[in-house]
Amino acid sequence: MEWFSEHAWQVWLGAGVLLAAAETLGFDLILLMLAAGAVAGMAVALVGAPAALQVLAFAGVSVAMLALVRPSVVKRLHSGPDLQHGHTKLVGQRALVTEDVSALSHGRVRLDGEVWSAAPYDEHLTITAGETVEVFEIRGATAYVHPVPRLEG
Known part of the structure; x- marks a missing residue:
């Protein structure tokens, strides 16, 4: 457990990169929102906060991104001009x-x-x-x- 506390920011960064890379396989924007949460966990870890706060930051930012950002981005991606042929x-x-x-x-x-x-x-x-x-x-x-x-x- 001591190793995790010393390298927590690196673990969060690795999780964020893996989630963002996995997003390219499906492009549902769910994993990308979780990757943003992992970056928030990394930022809290860099400050030296305990693991519980890091997990809370990850969860809070992930939920906020999924609820507030993802719907508008998905709507914008799926809308476009109607092509008439x-x-x-x-x-x-x-x-x-x-x-x-x-x-x-x-x-x-x-x-x-x-x-x-x-x-x-x-x-x-x-x-x-x-x-x-x-x-x-x-x-x-x-x-x-x-x-x-x-x-x-």
Whole structure:
């Protein structure tokens, strides 16, 4: 037991390094929080505090890290921009009507550099060529569009 009291800070440092290294295997951030607790135990050992205080420091910092730090870090790691692929990325974009669009005769729009078949999202509308529209939905190869209101000055 005397050896531990003389080399306590080294034991805590070794435990912290091992826990941090083991974290790389799973990346749940639990072992990393325990490693922070081990560093706190090492700091208390360097001051010369008894082993009981070192263990309390380890436990306190570990619990605090698990309860306060880990949830926000995990949330930040798991969140990110929603990646949209394929035609779903075109929803919400603006297009130019190149051929009149109505419920009876589907027209055409230039959307993202390509010409698409288009139908009005509101089946009672007729949209004339030259108007700007917004894509509300895409079904198959048809873009369902709605005119963008113009500000008259």
